């Protein structure tokens with residue numbers, strides 16, 4: 429975290445009457461974190477979540493042009509459209525609001541920690557086979573990054589907010605629990621769905637490519653790679669249902 433950013437953060441927090449130097453202890457995100465560090469982190473989490481809106485909106489459209497069966501195309505269209513709206517909500521509403529409450533101005537795209545896939549590039553082919561390939565590759569990349577967000581980033585943010593003990597942090601903990609975690613779990617389910625419907629019936633080479641691209645996504649958030657056994661455990665033995673993907677069937681989701 430750059431000293432210049434932290435200095436700026438200290439000023440913004442002090443303006444809101446928040447102690448910028450309160451130590452929040454070690455977390456998975458940094459060996460030591462202060463309120464100023466949490467502020468900077470929330471700005472980049474908000475921007476990174478928001479960056480997920482456009483590529484997932486494009487994926488919904490790509491699914492209709494990838495030569496898939498109607499059922500699979502419809503399922504992916506609905507699930508990715510919903511994900512697109514949810515990522516915008518995480519960025520602008522959940523993390524963006526907490527950032528703003530701490531004195532932040534509107535977060536900017538350049539605060540995103542990942543360069544999102546270009547939505548225009550995703551949609552510029554008319555070849556169904558090529559589109560299927562792009563769909564599988566982008567699903568793996570996003571799913572990899574989201575698996576880390578779910579298992580590591582969100583718990584770390586909750587821990588930091590707990591040590592902070594401020595009402596803004598309390599609100600954010602409730603939002604993460606009630607909104608972000610269930611939605612991110614479903615985004616990881618889309619990664620599983622794409623695997624079972626598009627990838628599993630193909631060759632071992634295609635499956636291996638899905639694993640490697642998933643790991644590329646995990647690496648964007650500096651997480652360790654999944655070996656084949658870990659992938660198999662996370663991916664499960666069957667495709668989730670549409671109701672599970674849309675969050676209409678809470679049973680069996682954890």
Ligand SMILES: [Fe+2]
Pocket residue numbers: 477480514515518612
């Ligand atoms: Fe999200």
Ligand SMILES: [Fe+2]
Pocket residue numbers: 480515574611612615
């Ligand atoms: Fe997500």
